[in-house]
Amino acid sequence: MEYLYGIIIIVGLYVILASSFNLIIGYGGLISIAHPVFFALGAYASAVLSRDFGIPVPLAMLAGMLVAFVSSIALALPSLRVSGDYLLIASIGFQLGVLEVIKNLRFTGGPGGFTNIPPFLIRDLGRESYVLLVMVVMIAVVLLVQWIARSDYGRAMSAMRDDELAFASVGRDAMWMKIAIFALGSGIAGVAGALYAHYFRFIAPEQFEILQSAAILTMVVVGGMRTTWGPVVGALLLEAVPQAITFLQLPPSVLGPIQGLLFTGLVLVFMFFRPQGLVPAVDVWRAPQARAGKAEEFRP
Amino acid sequence: MLDATILLQILWTSLATSSYYVLFAVAFALVLKVTRLFNFAQAAIMTIAFYTAFVAVQWLMWPVWAAFGGMMAVTLAASYLLERIGFEALRKRGVSVMFVFVFTLMVSEFVAYVAMLIFGTWPQTIFPTIFWPATLIGNIAISAWDLPAIATTLGSLAALFVFMRFSRVGQFMVGVADNPDLAELYGINKRQIFLVAMLIAGVFSALGMFLYGTRAQVLPQTGVSLMLFAIAATIMGGIGNIAGAAITAVILGIIQNASILVISSEWQGFLLYLFLFLAIVFFPNGLRLPRRHVRFGTATRELAPSPDTPAAESKA
Numbered sequence: 001m002e003y004l005y006g007i008i009i010i011v012g013l014y015v016i017l018a019s020s021f022n023l024i025i026g027y028g029g030l031i032s033i034a035h036p037v038f039f040a041l042g043a044y045a046s047a048v049l050s051r052d053f054g055i056p057v058p059l060a061m062l063a064g065m066l067v068a069f070v071s072s073i074a075l076a077l078p079s080l081r082v083s084g085d086y087l088l089i090a091s092i093g094f095q096l097g098v099l100e101v102i103k104n105l106r107f108t109g110g111p112g113g114f115t116n117i118p119p120f121l122i123r124d125l126g127r128e129s130y131v132l133l134v135m136v137v138m139i140a141v142v143l144l145v146q147w148i149a150r151s152d153y154g155r156a157m158s159a160m161r162d163d164e165l166a167f168a169s170v171g172r173d174a175m176w177m178k179i180a181i182f183a184l185g186s187g188i189a190g191v192a193g194a195l196y197a198h199y200f201r202f203i204a205p206e207q208f209e210i211l212q213s214a215a216i217l218t219m220v221v222v223g224g225m226r227t228t229w230g231p232v233v234g235a236l237l238l239e240a241v242p243q244a245i246t247f248l249q250l251p252p253s254v255l256g257p258i259q260g261l262l263f264t265g266l267v268l269v270f271m272f273f274r275p276q277g278l279v280p281a282v283d284v285w286r287a288p289q290a291r292a293g294k295a296e297e298f299r300p
Numbered sequence: 301m302l303d304a305t306i307l308l309q310i311l312w313t314s315l316a317t318s319s320y321y322v323l324f325a326v327a328f329a330l331v332l333k334v335t336r337l338f339n340f341a342q343a344a345i346m347t348i349a350f351y352t353a354f355v356a357v358q359w360l361m362w363p364v365w366a367a368f369g370g371m372m373a374v375t376l377a378a379s380y381l382l383e384r385i386g387f388e389a390l391r392k393r394g395v396s397v398m399f400v401f402v403f404t405l406m407v408s409e410f411v412a413y414v415a416m417l418i419f420g421t422w423p424q425t426i427f428p429t430i431f432w433p434a435t436l437i438g439n440i441a442i443s444a445w446d447l448p449a450i451a452t453t454l455g456s457l458a459a460l461f462v463f464m465r466f467s468r469v470g471q472f473m474v475g476v477a478d479n480p481d482l483a484e485l486y487g488i489n490k491r492q493i494f495l496v497a498m499l500i501a502g503v504f505s506a507l508g509m510f511l512y513g514t515r516a517q518v519l520p521q522t523g524v525s526l527m528l529f530a531i532a533a534t535i536m537g538g539i540g541n542i543a544g545a546a547i548t549a550v551i552l553g554i555i556q557n558a559s560i561l562v563i564s565s566e567w568q569g570f571l572l573y574l575f576l577f578l579a580i581v582f583f584p585n586g587l588r589l590p591r592r593h594v595r596f597g598t599a600t601r602e603l604a605p606s607p608d609t610p611a612a613e614s615k616a
Contacts, residue, residue, distance in 0.1 A: 029398065031401050031402065033405065078577075079580055086580050088338075089338070089531055089535075089580065092524075092528060093532075093572075094577070096524075097570060097572075097573025097574070097576075100569055100570045101570065104566050210524075214406070214409050253420060253421065256416070257414075257416035257417040260409065260412075260413035261414065265410060268403070268407070271399065271403060275399075
């Protein structure tokens with residue numbers, strides 16, 4: 001039963017990560033691969049504060065979310081000030097750089113990881129309560145993203161994404177909207193990290209490496225970008241596949257690369273043969289101008 | 301104690317190790333200049349180049365010249381396929397820049413995982429040893445690797461300069477880089493020029509990985525880290541400025557090596573990400589030095605005008 005609860009929690013956390021990443025890349029049109037590092041920042045902040053500073057776990061979780069939220073602003077502000085394209089480059093450096101810092105700091109446990117993280121709810125109310133907590137957060141995040149996408153703010157996001165110049169010409173500030181979307185999505189990833197840390201009670205830098213970026217991106221692309229249910233379907237499917245592979249009892253040195261190949265290979269296959277994903281939105285990958293029958297975006 | 305010998309040794313070692321950084325930066329900057337594409341798939345090309353040389357030398361026991369030739373052939377084939385099957389198809393479909401970014405990143409990661417599956421996650425080198433005999437000149441140790449590496453890089457840069465300046469295809473590349481639509485109106489085949497740029501970048505990437513793999517250990521993910529260095533040098537050197545990228549790569553290499561004097565070695569890797577962040581925050585249009593104009597015996601100082609408009613960069 002414990003194994004099943006673990007899988008349900010992992011799937012729930014990936015739904016949260018994929019939905020929040022969909023908000024950033026799908027609805028916001030912002031390209032970043034640093035989502036796992038905000039997941040990591042939430043996990044580490046919550047774990048360190050609760051274990052080493054004795055802060056109650058709910059408050060530590062909130063702090064984890066805030067750390068991810070503020071860090072994402074620190075990343076997005078200088079990058080988006082120049083151009084949206086720079087966010088991707090900065091995010092690669094941020095993803096690898098923060099993990100490098102975590103590996104070299106003593107209080108994070110270094111490359112060996114951070115252990116003995118205080119549990120939450122499990123001792124008093126049982127594992128079922130934690131599963132319920134993750135499910136509630138998951139549903140709340142999915143509904144929040146759906147609500148944002150369908151609200152006036154969501155329509156403004158679409159306008160900003162499709163034609164930034166026109167959006168700015170009516171007096172709206174595209175940069176701050178992008179930062180807000182990025183910070184919200186990253187803050188949600190921080191919550192997922194905190195939830196992860198207090199259930200599994202062990203975190204290490206290798207759990208948040210670039211394979212996770214590929215995994216989360218695959219969930220969104222395969223599931224269907226700019227849709228509410230696409231990332232949910234993607235997360236369910238993409239978490240089921242690795243679980244199925246684990247039954248093959250392959251050595252870890254083979255299992256990791258095979259999972260990575262599956263994730264990256266699926267993204268490439270879907271990008272070329274079914275770019276709209278399993279739950280299709282309209283024409284997600286085409287350049288805005290091309291959609292309007294004008295010049296293509298990627299045409300030097 | 302810090303003395304002139306130590307400083308000179310660090311400077312020399314930095315110059316020698318910069319040889320491959322320069323090649324990576326030039327490859328990245330060239331593709332960006334001509335195709336206006338941040339080609340993260342360069343990391344995949346670099347990974348393919350290294351492991352081809354590794355297999356040829358260590359598994360197949362080929363002589364060095366044959367291994368080098370095999371590496372070049374495979375790298376050129378990979379660059380050709382990437383351009384023709386990947387980028388050309390994407391151009392035809394009129395996809396967004398975001399799509400191309402994700403595509404190039406995924407190609408890099410895919411190739412890294414293939415390498416991980418075949419070669420494992422432990423470090424490899426092209427030759428069984430990376431220790432080269434050294435000669436003391438003055439008090440400076442110069443290894444047998446240093447001079448050939450520097451000569452290779454200088455020779456490659458000179459060849460590229462001559463090609464771009466004096467050959468017809470090279471001039472077409474400059475034309476396409478300046479204004480692709482106008483170049484097409486003049487009858488230049490953009491499709492061919494993009495391919496040539498990609499192939500030259502492939503050659504530079506392969507040369508760089510051959511140098512790197514004969515001096516340092518390589519992991520399947522090493523290509524991505526080395527590419528980040530090239531990106532930082534390209535941004536700081538000024539987008540569209542190939543010579544700027546090369547010079548910046550040397551400067552960054554010297555800073556990274558010299559940093560051992562002030563920080564511990566485990567933090568040296570972190571410097572790369574710091575460079576990248578600083579490049580984006582403070583030098584998004586590149587480092588621009590005041591230009592001195594001498595006219596009629598008087599010297600005036602002015603800032604060089606920036607040819608890179610934000611709009612142009614956002615398309616890059």
